[in-house]
Amino acid sequence: MTATTEHPSPAAPAAPPEKGRGLFSRALEALLTQRVVLLVVLIVLLLVGMSILDAAGVLSGSFNADYLASALISAVPLAMLGLAQLMVILSGRGGIDLSVGSMVSLTGVVFGFAYGLWGWSLIAALVLAILVGGVCGAINGVLVAYIGFPPLIATLATYYAYRSLALVVSDQKPVNSPVIQDFYSAAQSVELPLIGGSLPLIPLGIFTFLIPTIVIVWLLLNKTTFGRRLYALGTNNVAATWSGINVKPNRMAVYIASGVISGLVAVVTVAQFASARPDAGTSGNGMALPSITIAVLGGVAITGGIGRVAGIVLSTLLIVWINASILLTLPGNDGTQFQLLALGVVLIFASLLNGLTRRKYGGI
Amino acid sequence: MSVDERGVSAPAVRATARRILPPPVTGQELVLVGVIVVLWVLLGLFTPAFLSAGSIRPLLVSVAPIALIGVGMTFIIITAGIDVSVGGAIMLCAVVTAKSLVDFDLALPLAIALSIGLGLLLGLLNGVLIAYGRVHAIIITFGTANIFQFLALRVFGSSTVNGIPGTFDVFGRGEAGRTFGVPHSFLITIVIVAVAWWYLRHTSGGRNLFAIGGNAQAARLAGIAVQPRILAAYALTGALVGLAACFFIAAGTSTLDQAVGSGRELAVIAAVVIGGTSILGGRGSVIGTLLGAILVQTVTSGVTQLGWPSQLANLFVGVFIIIAVGTDLLRQRARKAS
Amino acid sequence: MSPENVTATEPALRLELQGIVKSYGGVRAIRHADFAVRPGTVHALVGENGAGKSTLIKIIAGAERADAGSIVFDGVASTIASTADAIKLGVQTVYQEPQLFPELSVAENVFVGRELKRGLRIDWTAQADHMHELLGTVGLPDRIATVPVGSLSIAEQQQVSIAKALAGEATVLILDEPSAILTDSEIDVLFAVIRRLTASGVAVIYISHRLDELFRIADVVTVMRDGRTITTEPIGELSVRQIAELMVGGVVSESRPAQGETAGEVVLELDALSGADTFRNVSLTVRSGEIVGLYGLVGSGAGDIASVVYGIDRASSGRMLLSGEPVSIHSASKARRLGIHLLPANRSAQGSFSFQSIAFNITAGELKLLSRLPGWVTRRRERDIAREFIDRLAVKTPSQSSPLSSMSGGNAQKVVLARQLVKRPRLLVLVEPTQGVDVGAKEEIHRIISRLADEGTAVLVVTSDLGEVLRISDRILVVRDGEITAEFRPDATQVEILAAASGAESDPTKESA
Amino acid sequence: TSRNDDSGGGGGSTSGSDEPIRVAFVPKLQGIPYFEAMNSGGQQAADDLGIEWLYQGPTTADAAAQADIVRSFIQQDVDALIVAPNDPDSMAPLLQEAADKGIQVATSDTDAPDSVRQVFVNQASVQGIGEALTDSLMTAMGGSGKYAIVSCGETAANLNAWIDVQKEYTASEYPDAEIVDIVYAGEDQAAATSMATDLMNANPDLTGLVGECTSSAPGVAQAVKDAGKTGSVFTVGLGTPMSMAPYLEDGSSSASILWDVQNLGYLTAWAGLQLAEGNEFEATNDVSADLPAVEYDADTQVLLLGPPLEITKDNVAEFDY
Numbered sequence A: 001m002t003a004t005t006e007h008p009s010p011a012a013p014a015a016p017p018e019k020g021r022g023l024f025s026r027a028l029e030a031l032l033t034q035r036v037v038l039l040v041v042l043i044v045l046l047l048v049g050m051s052i053l054d055a056a057g058v059l060s061g062s063f064n065a066d067y068l069a070s071a072l073i074s075a076v077p078l079a080m081l082g083l084a085q086l087m088v089i090l091s092g093r094g095g096i097d098l099s100v101g102s103m104v105s106l107t108g109v110v111f112g113f114a115y116g117l118w119g120w121s122l123i124a125a126l127v128l129a130i131l132v133g134g135v136c137g138a139i140n141g142v143l144v145a146y147i148g149f150p151p152l153i154a155t156l157a158t159y160y161a162y163r164s165l166a167l168v169v170s171d172q173k174p175v176n177s178p179v180i181q182d183f184y185s186a187a188q189s190v191e192l193p194l195i196g197g198s199l200p201l202i203p204l205g206i207f208t209f210l211i212p213t214i215v216i217v218w219l220l221l222n223k224t225t226f227g228r229r230l231y232a233l234g235t236n237n238v239a240a241t242w243s244g245i246n247v248k249p250n251r252m253a254v255y256i257a258s259g260v261i262s263g264l265v266a267v268v269t270v271a272q273f274a275s276a277r278p279d280a281g282t283s284g285n286g287m288a289l290p291s292i293t294i295a296v297l298g299g300v301a302i303t304g305g306i307g308r309v310a311g312i313v314l315s316t317l318l319i320v321w322i323n324a325s326i327l328l329t330l331p332g333n334d335g336t337q338f339q340l341l342a343l344g345v346v347l348i349f350a351s352l353l354n355g356l357t358r359r360k361y362g363g364i
Numbered sequence B: 001m002s003v004d005e006r007g008v009s010a011p012a013v014r015a016t017a018r019r020i021l022p023p024p025v026t027g028q029e030l031v032l033v034g035v036i037v038v039l040w041v042l043l044g045l046f047t048p049a050f051l052s053a054g055s056i057r058p059l060l061v062s063v064a065p066i067a068l069i070g071v072g073m074t075f076i077i078i079t080a081g082i083d084v085s086v087g088g089a090i091m092l093c094a095v096v097t098a099k100s101l102v103d104f105d106l107a108l109p110l111a112i113a114l115s116i117g118l119g120l121l122l123g124l125l126n127g128v129l130i131a132y133g134r135v136h137a138i139i140i141t142f143g144t145a146n147i148f149q150f151l152a153l154r155v156f157g158s159s160t161v162n163g164i165p166g167t168f169d170v171f172g173r174g175e176a177g178r179t180f181g182v183p184h185s186f187l188i189t190i191v192i193v194a195v196a197w198w199y200l201r202h203t204s205g206g207r208n209l210f211a212i213g214g215n216a217q218a219a220r221l222a223g224i225a226v227q228p229r230i231l232a233a234y235a236l237t238g239a240l241v242g243l244a245a246c247f248f249i250a251a252g253t254s255t256l257d258q259a260v261g262s263g264r265e266l267a268v269i270a271a272v273v274i275g276g277t278s279i280l281g282g283r284g285s286v287i288g289t290l291l292g293a294i295l296v297q298t299v300t301s302g303v304t305q306l307g308w309p310s311q312l313a314n315l316f317v318g319v320f321i322i323i324a325v326g327t328d329l330l331r332q333r334a335r336k337a338s
Numbered sequence C: 001m002s003p004e005n006v007t008a009t010e011p012a013l014r015l016e017l018q019g020i021v022k023s024y025g026g027v028r029a030i031r032h033a034d035f036a037v038r039p040g041t042v043h044a045l046v047g048e049n050g051a052g053k054s055t056l057i058k059i060i061a062g063a064e065r066a067d068a069g070s071i072v073f074d075g076v077a078s079t080i081a082s083t084a085d086a087i088k089l090g091v092q093t094v095y096q097e098p099q100l101f102p103e104l105s106v107a108e109n110v111f112v113g114r115e116l117k118r119g120l121r122i123d124w125t126a127q128a129d130h131m132h133e134l135l136g137t138v139g140l141p142d143r144i145a146t147v148p149v150g151s152l153s154i155a156e157q158q159q160v161s162i163a164k165a166l167a168g169e170a171t172v173l174i175l176d177e178p179s180a181i182l183t184d185s186e187i188d189v190l191f192a193v194i195r196r197l198t199a200s201g202v203a204v205i206y207i208s209h210r211l212d213e214l215f216r217i218a219d220v221v222t223v224m225r226d227g228r229t230i231t232t233e234p235i236g237e238l239s240v241r242q243i244a245e246l247m248v249g250g251v252v253s254e255s256r257p258a259q260g261e262t263a264g265e266v267v268l269e270l271d272a273l274s275g276a277d278t279f280r281n282v283s284l285t286v287r288s289g290e291i292v293g294l295y296g297l298v299g300s301g302a303g304d305i306a307s308v309v310y311g312i313d314r315a316s317s318g319r320m321l322l323s324g325e326p327v328s329i330h331s332a333s334k335a336r337r338l339g340i341h342l343l344p345a346n347r348s349a350q351g352s353f354s355f356q357s358i359a360f361n362i363t364a365g366e367l368k369l370l371s372r373l374p375g376w377v378t379r380r381r382e383r384d385i386a387r388e389f390i391d392r393l394a395v396k397t398p399s400q401s402s403p404l405s406s407m408s409g410g411n412a413q414k415v416v417l418a419r420q421l422v423k424r425p426r427l428l429v430l431v432e433p434t435q436g437v438d439v440g441a442k443e444e445i446h447r448i449i450s451r452l453a454d455e456g457t458a459v460l461v462v463t464s465d466l467g468e469v470l471r472i473s474d475r476i477l478v479v480r481d482g483e484i485t486a487e488f489r490p491d492a493t494q495v496e497i498l499a500a501a502s503g504a505e506s507d508p509t510k511e512s513a
Numbered sequence D: 001t002s003r004n005d006d007s008g009g010g011g012g013s014t015s016g017s018d019e020p021i022r023v024a025f026v027p028k029l030q031g032i033p034y035f036e037a038m039n040s041g042g043q044q045a046a047d048d049l050g051i052e053w054l055y056q057g058p059t060t061a062d063a064a065a066q067a068d069i070v071r072s073f074i075q076q077d078v079d080a081l082i083v084a085p086n087d088p089d090s091m092a093p094l095l096q097e098a099a100d101k102g103i104q105v106a107t108s109d110t111d112a113p114d115s116v117r118q119v120f121v122n123q124a125s126v127q128g129i130g131e132a133l134t135d136s137l138m139t140a141m142g143g144s145g146k147y148a149i150v151s152c153g154e155t156a157a158n159l160n161a162w163i164d165v166q167k168e169y170t171a172s173e174y175p176d177a178e179i180v181d182i183v184y185a186g187e188d189q190a191a192a193t194s195m196a197t198d199l200m201n202a203n204p205d206l207t208g209l210v211g212e213c214t215s216s217a218p219g220v221a222q223a224v225k226d227a228g229k230t231g232s233v234f235t236v237g238l239g240t241p242m243s244m245a246p247y248l249e250d251g252s253s254s255a256s257i258l259w260d261v262q263n264l265g266y267l268t269a270w271a272g273l274q275l276a277e278g279n280e281f282e283a284t285n286d287v288s289a290d291l292p293a294v295e296y297d298a299d300t301q302v303l304l305l306g307p308p309l310e311i312t313k314d315n316v317a318e319f320d321y
């Protein structure tokens, strides 16, 4: 447990270790006050419930490990952008990044050109994508950290600007070529070496992009001084300054990080779509709002200073699997419509539960 | 401590009275007026017909619903909240109202009442959850946005609403829809903006919204009924969304499809922040919001009328947000420095 | 009023609390409190940090609800469910931390929640009128009315909060450590106000750690310890020392901390340093092992000198030398790299990471020490460091992972001080180090300071607490209107120093602590 | 893992020989009349041919959302899977996956050219649509004049293809006519309307407007009507009959170019059945009473519904979608 950096409320640790309290009541308190625990429980409930329905034979397809695994392909961009939002929101001062979707579109197009048309090597194109994403993020960072724009406004502006640029530079046509077609292999499902035979096929992106990102972000937040500075300035910007933390570069860094992750997601998306779409991150509801939803569902406090990597990972798993489950349960248009309901209800239920019970257990 | 024991001469008092009054218009608003005037002049020069009635009228018609919802959103953002569910709420109000126009051929007042009533209901739902749920507004409204969308899709029933009668034409279609050549939807918006401006500036209810946004804890300790006021702000926005939904139907075709309302939340928020309302709460103005909405619409239709690629419009919207808010920031810096 | 005639004419109780209990999650803030106030009296409430004073008055003010217990107001059993209820009863409160609206003007702040109306409209003229009068009462200039509160000093904000409390009709006025950040002359103004109110029958509840001043204003005193009300006595029956001992439940040593007279080489030298428009050509030196007291009334500019030394603000002219080397410090991080640490004046705004753990708060200033690998942190080291300083500063807490938000003012102050000591500083600047800190903790903090000095740290204490500056300084520099006007040795009298600090107009007939 | 036995015919409930053949269709977007009409056509076919017709579409015209649905149909191990891809490129690999699992794959309405789809059910040739649009607008405009196009999704492959045809065909066949601007309104009627208005203001001598998709077709007509330019500015578009009816009546829209969408749905379901049963397509196929002779081009593997159909105020009443 990282009470040190990550406890949203004085609840668990603040309470003196009373002898009398039974295991149950402490488990209950954890469930009610800690989002990560709640998410784990919800995921378990979902899996159990669906397996029962499956056994009862009311599903239109078998609910098995393969399906869950194949559904993870949409978890990759979601979780990665969720992690980007985690860092940005943690940094406080109303930190938020509405421009991630547009950055995905823009960097995706640039990557498409480099890799698909200019015949760059994958590595070179990847580096370019990271750079472009980093620059887009840096622009957000400068606006927010150095000029003092409220993040929501700065990134709302760049959301409009970047998405428009993506369309302009690509002449609003998906960038495409045989090379990019084959690049789909980077998103395909693969059998793990050694133990693979006994496991379902898992989308490659999980290993090539998601898990590395998870590990790096987790290490950054929990094991590095940067993480500490981040939690510090997210909790109290002034106090951070008086503690000798250079808040501006650190705050800027998280927006750059968000841009870089968006760059990586762009590459993932190009692989998944087997083409570089100038609206990849903005079509439909876009990627920004879902990623923010993932973050808040994962227990990130919108006011900054509170949030955990595990929360992001778990909330992504929950959402992705709920959606997949609904498709097997409800045929026709109902399925996709009820996905909206499920997302809304889960989000509100989880936040309300923790929000209200935090009071009972002595809140912030 | 009674009010009557005056320690000072009357004129001095009146002078202070004027000084402690909040300013009628902010510098931000003046800047916006300037920018808009310049743009209109330029567009007037470089396009064949931007300043013609045939161009300005539709512009005002598209501004009206955004500015109208913007009034509510300004109230909300002043209390340091936000509502990203307005898109979904518009969708739900619009489809329910349009369907009942088609199915029951409702009379105008009934239809308006229905739409506003439904919107109010949705706003109340948001308000209750936010004021009493101890959860940040953006989270709740992300949730309700999805739920409203779901409900709207159920009402649509996998189809569009066809053959909507012209009941709402009075809001701005044809001669019947105008007074002095100005579309009624815009006139209504102007009136509501004016009332909201007066309320925010001159009533304790209005001033308390600023207090809540500035420091909710302190507001509670000062004896302000914080939660009911927050609830009211969301309810108001809901009601305005209901009215705006009528405007959307009025301005639309005889067919209503699922795209109605989608993405409008960002358009409204953009208008509000361009108008100089601080997203951090405690500072804001409805006049600025109206100007912000006009600016955005001017840019988008200006780009098309100039014959530039329409996908450039968003780029300019982004740039204008930066410029508008940037100048605001710089002027505050300057004020702090002096 | 003197205690005698209070006990003589027994007026009915204005407010009576019985068997009050309140806990926050696991923390038992109030175990059992009985408390009764008479109209027209000043009732002092004292106790160590964390004794439960603020919690008790928050319950009276409706800011918190008691878990158990009864409240009787003017003889009627009442439930105070919200601050609105309390205000209806005429309970006006000045909280320990000013509760104001930074974006709004002073005028608006004062009337928030109690606007004067004509019909629906706010009656701006009436407010302006009343405003003028209130500012006069609390001794603030009229022009301040339109200034946004955010741009005022803490002291001014405190005075605005007092004006705010006076704006409504009061039957009970609660003051939670109003004097902590006020200068003596400002306190005199406050006391004048209080006397006027009590004369008109208002009951005043007055919390303070400056025990000496209680004897100037209070009629009755209630002592709290560990969430219990220990005793209630007419002030006349007790001495400062007795009160202090009731508070800590033991014997308080009066001994001045040992002062190492081994002042070494010059660490800090300011040479004709000037701030933007806050202070002018200030020259001073601090030697290693020496404690220099920089005494100035709030607003004198003493605090601004500290901010410049620590790199928060920029100097407009003059030089700053560190061990003889000229340095230009433009950020706190630079200052800390050079070994200059600072304990800020405004704990909650400048010092606390409120909902982060105590361990986090202690180590936040010296992340480098958290691992041998640069840029890395290891939890074990963090735990060790935190434990060491929790012990050294005797911080009262169930666990080092408790959030700072759950601690009382004084304990929080110790945690923020610990942050400055994790790495031994060359120069330690302390701004109001014991503001709002109880006698026990105050002693400990002073002892810690002089131990540091004995170990060779150069210490610069910026304070407006006369007793404190006399008690711990080896040399005392007095700042007035942004200039150093005098230097004293610790054997100087309070009167001399005060005269130098506040110009002629301060009254030399002030009893000393 | 159950991976291996899965390809056999997966979910317990769904396997079993007595079950009817299951043909699944994934539209670009649910809830718009166009695809819902295809759905009812497919349903009709299902009843006639005794197959099970599965229809599920995303709530936004979004490639990723559509992919999730396709994946779930693959998991349901349907017999034939037919898609109207939002993004042809991204659909190709998914169709490959389906084929690998032994599912028969096809496209309808919009093709995924370089994919493993066995057949593309084509409503009308790109050439045919582009030319029909141009011709009917030109008849209204009298063969000359300036016109503009209000398209929808900037990246919609088939809209862009039709626009290209319109450009060339106009240039070659109608030298006196000129396309002055092409704007993109998304799937948003309101945006289409105000952009059309802006176009008329920007080009006072504009005499024609094309609404390239089902949301912009009524949009441009409404704009003309509001501007009171009915009769001086002519519009055509790809609009569904019921949404266009009022505008066709009052003349603000001259014609809507479409095809019998229900028949397209019917043909799609029928094609799915043929694939599932492993039947070859003939050069001309007798599908139903309405579709006596549907042509099949073996080289391109395309089933062609027939020539596009011009909907005017005279025949608009015949359609109930």
Ligand SMILES: Nc1ncnc2c1ncn2[C@@H]1O[C@H](COP(=O)(O)OP(=O)(O)OP(=O)(O)O)[C@@H](O)[C@H]1O
Binding pocket: A001, A002, A003, A006, A214, A215, A218, A222, A308, A309, A310, A311, A313, A314
């Ligand atoms: N259910 C899960 N599935 C996949 N990864 C997970 C899951 N739960 C946690 N992780 C990952 O395991 C790592 C540990 O999670 P987390 O960040 O919560 O650590 P922690 O509990 O805070 O430990 P510490 O106290 O060291 O911070 C992270 O990389 C997290 O993303």
Ligand SMILES: Nc1ncnc2c1ncn2[C@@H]1O[C@H](COP(=O)(O)OP(=O)(O)OP(=O)(O)O)[C@@H](O)[C@H]1O
Binding pocket: A362, C024, C025, C027, C028, C029, C030, C047, C048, C049, C050, C051, C052, C053, C054, C055, C056, C096, C405, C406, C407, C408, C409, C410, C411, C436, C437, C438
């Ligand atoms: N919001 C809170 N959550 C948890 N514990 C709290 C909270 N507020 C106060 N406490 C605890 O209640 C006890 C009493 O706090 P209180 O502020 O009343 O002390 P105090 O007498 O005012 O101290 P000080 O003189 O330092 O202000 C302390 O132990 C404190 O840690």
Ligand SMILES: [Mg+2]
Binding pocket: A002, A006, A222, A308, A309
């Ligand atoms: Mg962790």
Ligand SMILES: [Mg+2]
Binding pocket: C053, C054, C055, C096, C176, C409
């Ligand atoms: Mg206190």
